[in-house]
Amino acid sequence: MSDIFYTKDHEWIKVNGNEGIVGITAYASEQLGDIVFVELPQKGTIFDQGKDVAVIESVKAASEIYNPTSGEIIEINSSLEENPEIINDDPLLAGWLYKIKISNSEELKNLMNEEDYKKLIEG
């Protein structure tokens, strides 16, 4: 069983116990192109599943990031403030956005596994 889940809006969440790390997929990073700015949520704030939680700006446009599972933001990737292009270089590891304390793991059932996500992007 994979511990990575995907949203239809191209976010991923890597789950470890009751914590999750959130980022955007390689497909999303590629579609966005050169990323020039990231606005991250504040530590300690609580977001519901599906709420807009962050903004990623590429040269082209601003895109909202939707929170994959409800919970409290416990850490943000502050290296993205100065070097947002890390997301383009390494969207699945170094380009993570924030860590969240998952308040309701039942919600993970609303997300996709890797296989289903691949089907989505391959259309």
Added chain:
Amino acid sequence: MSELLNENFHIEKTSLFDFHNQMNAKMVSFGGYYLPINYAGGIISEHIHTRSKASIFDVSHMGQIEINGPFIMEALEKILPISFSKMLPGKVKYTQFINHEGKIIDDLMVHRTDNENSVWLVVNAACKEKDIEHLRASLNKNFDINLRNDLSLIAIQGPKAEESLLKLIPSLLNMDFMSSNWTNHKNYKILVTRCGYTGEDGFEISVPNKYVTSFTESLLKNPDVKLAGLGARDSLRLEAGLCLYGHDISLKTSPIEAGLKWSLCKDRVSSADFIGGNAIRVEVNKGPVRSLLGFLPKGRAPAREGTLIYDSNDNLIGEVTSGGFSPSLGVPISMGYINTPSLDQKEIFLDVRGKKIPADVVKLPFVPHNYFKKGD
């Protein structure tokens, strides 16, 4: 991030469509056409390459209009604020179609040709039909208005543009900026104009549709020349402070507000004998109610089109019409209108998603123009 997914509706293809796909372009719809937003290297690298070497852009979506008939120049002066008598044959001018209220219907390039009964126009893709309607309504029926769909249009832009083009067509050496020239290349006729939309030296070249792919491929044989898409075209023109129709200029803005007074012939403004002339003359005398300026937001967040502008007392004083990231400067840049009473504000505030970001007000362009001057 669902806005990433492009809608599929009917859009026109340029003659370079298959070529763009072969070159791994990411295609988007723009002005009713399917065009590359960028190729594999991405917008920033295409932008930087244009400023240092030379890039080719497919701008075939633009409308190339030929109008023929006796006294066409006199007739066009009734709707354009220019004087053909002050242009030599082969000269090109940037101008606007203006309505009775003094607002901009479209901006365009107008060519005085070697034939006194023929004028050449290049207009915006999304305005083609509106412009032709305006021409038909304003000109005598005897004029033949011909949208030249048989021709593609490519731009080669950058400090290496001339050198690269001369390798194919040596006779084009030392063309004046804002001049055009029909020339033969491999038994087909092309129209070369020294102009562009990037702030760099460069050319726009009208090529018959069936030759445009091979012509583009010949230019690309030079390692200094690469392809660039609409994304770089937009960031380049924004750095150069050039207006984009439908955004910085529109039916809601006048050429005076947009800082385009330089493009209007002074004598024509005083005589006001063109459509919209009275409104323009009044505005020139009274001064515009707002002006287009540049903004440098503090920090990294781009302030895009529609961002509201406030003064330090939280009064709404204007709006951003274009904004993004400047690859040349490595910072966000925006342009937009500030109401006249607030024009002396040195620091303004841009409302980006509810946060008031301080910004410096600067004169345009952000990056100096690098146009060709004879004797350089």
